Each structure stands twice: as structure tokens, then as C-alpha cells.
Amino acid sequence: MVFGVLYTENLKFYTRTRRFQVILPVLSLLSALEPALIISGVIPKPADVYSFTQQALAQFSLYVLLVCAVLAGDAISRDFSREGYFTLTQPVRRSEIMLARFLSAFTAALIVLVVIVAIGVGFSEYMYHTVVPNIIEITLIGLLYAASITAFVMMFSSLSKSPALSIVTAILILIVAMPIVSSIVEFLSRVEPWFLITYASNVITNLAGQTYPPHLVTEKLGSRTVYVYSPGVLEGVLIMVGYLVLSGLAAWVVYIRRELR
Secondary structure, eight states: OHHHHHHHHHHHHHHHSHHHHHHHHHHHHHHHHHHHHHHTTSSOOOSSHHHHHHHHHHHHHHHHHHHHHHHHTTTTGGGGSTTHHHHTTSSSOHHHHHHHHHHHHHHHHHHHHHHHHHHHHHHHHHHHSSOOTTHHHHHHHHHHHHHHHHHHHHHHHHTOSOHHHHHHHHHIIIIIIHHHHHHHIIIIIOOOOTTOHHHHTHHHHHTTSSSOOOSEEEEEETTEEEEEEOOOHHHHHHHHHHHHHHHHHHHHHHHHHOOOO
16 A cells, blocks of 8 residues: 555656656657658668668667666655655655655656657558567567666665766766777677676667677777677576666665665
């Protein structure tokens, strides 16, 4: 009963924020922009549904990072600001509060992401009269990816007192730092960046192709050999599950132990 109230009230909080009310229509319009330009003849139509879907999913992975970081970035940190004097003094276990915050933030992000997926599927049906065969698998892994990113963002939120700072930190790490680290690791050290969740997200795009790419491809760049890795489906799923579990546990440990000051 108490958990249901916590979840419902937190979900209302997220859906009523200006962040949610701005990001939903903006990302919906951006998702529809390229297909609309294709239909109107402004840009060329991709050769087949596979190419079209891969282009759309490349943006989807970025949208997941942005949506989850913006919506869940202050999920815990606001409890250690002035708001916490009301929330954390109530006779409710912190673990319940945190789980309700996680599920409500994930649900709010899910609303945005489902709309984006629906737009892509709709345009795919309109232009090609079909969707890629792996669309269900892609959607399920996309949901797992969103849950993992939400947990990862909440881990940073648990370490910060400032809601704004926790949101900005999450965005910088996920959208700027991780892709840079991945590129440097592959280019300089020839090491597979399996420890980065942004690397695991390549599974989503790869599943949309007619054939799944090999795990390793080498390319010559002048005198240097560049190693380009692609995660296998099971590998990508395990990385996402690892981030979900470890980030969730880390956030929980910090949240239940941290004192309100």
C-alpha cells in the first residue's frame, strides 16, 4: 500500500515536471523529422528496412541516455537537499523509497521511449510495409538498456547533494566521457571496451541489420591497424544486467547509509 502510493506520487512528479513535458514532444519531433524528410524527397530513402531501422536506432541509443539522465538524475539527490527533511523523516524504509523512485523514473523514461519506438515502427510500416524481424528482441533489449542506464544514473544521484549537478554529471559521463574512452581504448590499446555500457548498446543497432557483424574487424588507418569490436547479443545483455545490478546495489548502499545534513 505505502509502496504503491510512493510509486504513484513519484510518477506524477516526473510526468508533471517541465523536463518531461519538454523532452517528450522534442524527441518525438526529432524522431519523426528524418522519416518525414525521406517521404518528402528532401533526403534519399534508405535502400531497405534494415538500413532505415539501423539509422533510427543509432539515434535511439542516444535518446535513451539523454532521457534517463535527465529524468532520473535527481531521483535520489533531491532527498539530500531541503526536500529530504520531509521525505526521509517519514516512517518509510529508505529501500522502499529508492525502489519507488527507480521504478517511477524508469516508467517516465519508458513513456518517452515507447513513443519514439512507435514512431519508428509506424514510419517503417508506411515506407517499407514491414519491420525488421528482430523488432521484439530489439525492443526488449532496449528496455533493459534503459533500466540499466536509470540505475547507473541513480548511483551518481546518490552521491550528490545538488539535483542539477547530478543530472549534468550523468549526461557528461554517458554522452561524452564513455564514447571517448571507448574510442581511445580500441584505437590505442586494442582492448575490447566490454566494461562500458555504451559499448553494450551497439547490440541494439546490430540486431537491426540483415546479418549480425563479427565480433572483431580490423581496419588499416595509415600504418596503424585499428581494432573495431562489436558485442555479441549475450555479451551485451550481460553487460547491461551487470550495470543494472551493481549500480542499483551501489546506489542502495549509499542511500541507506548516508545521513541527512
